[in-house]
Amino acid sequence: MLKNIFYPTSQNVFIWLSTVYLLFLLYLGKINPLTVLFVYFLETIIIGIFNAVKMLCTIQLGNSKGYGTIIFFLFHYGFFIAIQSIFAFAIFSIGDTVVFKEPFDLIHNYGIILNLQDIKYALPAIIFTHLGKFFTDFIGHQKYLKFDIQEIMFSPYVRIFIQQFVVILSSFFIIISESGIFAAILLILFRFFIDLVMEAIKENSEVLDFVSEKLSNDKAPKETIKKQLINFTE
Secondary structure: OHHHHHOOOOOOHHHHHHHHHHHHHHHHOOOOHHHHHHHHHHHHHHHHHHHHHHHHHHHHHOOOOOHHHHHHHHHHHHHHHHHHHHHHHHHHOOOOOOOOOOOOOHHHHHHHHHOOOOHHHHHHHHHHHHHHHHHHHHHOOOHHHOOOHHHHHHOHHHHHHHHHHHHHHHHHHHHHOOOHHHHHHHHHHHHHHHHHHHHHOOOOOHHHHHHHHHHOOOOOOHHHHHHHHHHHOO
């Protein structure tokens, strides 16, 4: 089972490369622990952008209809990100490295993050991971034919809930403690583990079969659980 999760494959190679790259940058001192925290925070926006593109592909290449659903998703997801950002910026303002004077000034605060000198080294790694997964998995396996636009619309919420919980929890250790680099390493490795587990839950995999078997019940049969797991681990 562990081999199915951790063994490098064409599906998870982008996760491996991104993780090794970020750890190498941290080792060289090209990025600091706070940048690691911010780049995972920005990933929430990147996930939303790619999800909107997936919805568009489902309309253009699949059988779904409803461009209005994409607009609704962008509005709903954007509102969700805004609320989350205000809360996160209030926490980040505790640190002395980057001070967000006003948590509600979202555009200015995101501008501070994007203007960090070392963000240009770390952010491409996250974009590269999602870009690779999009072409090899979503397009390569023609998932635009397997899911409708409504299913895809709700698919990122499980992932970003886990992600933001980990990021916000890690922020306390990185910002407050003096051993921020160790907290950053743990954040990268923990995200690495979570991403590999979610990537391993793919169609016809042993991991998917095992998890769906454990979660199935009288109201939710195994095959239904399988489809939901595949969609929510996109």
